[in-house]
Amino acid sequence: MITEFKTNQHKIPRMRTVHEAAEEIKKMDANTAVTEYHIRRLVLDGVLPKVKAGKKYLINLDSLLDYLANPMDERFRKE
DSSP, rough: OOHHHHOOOOOOOEEEHHHHHHHHHHHHHHTTTOOHHHHHHHHHHTTOOOEETEEEEEEEEEHHHHHHHHHTTTTGOOO
């Protein structure tokens, strides 16, 4: 059934906590200057969309990577 879900043009979002997202970026680039604090500020300032899960925020890792690649994109403008 999961295979069927993936093949119906749905992409399962790679949701991560702020801490997990920072760890993923660190794995991609060991010398990154992107910190957990910076990611949390992006979430709390409303730059990145988030989902509240208990006391934690979940963010889409792909959205974070898109933001880091192009922070001036209109999708990331605060209202």
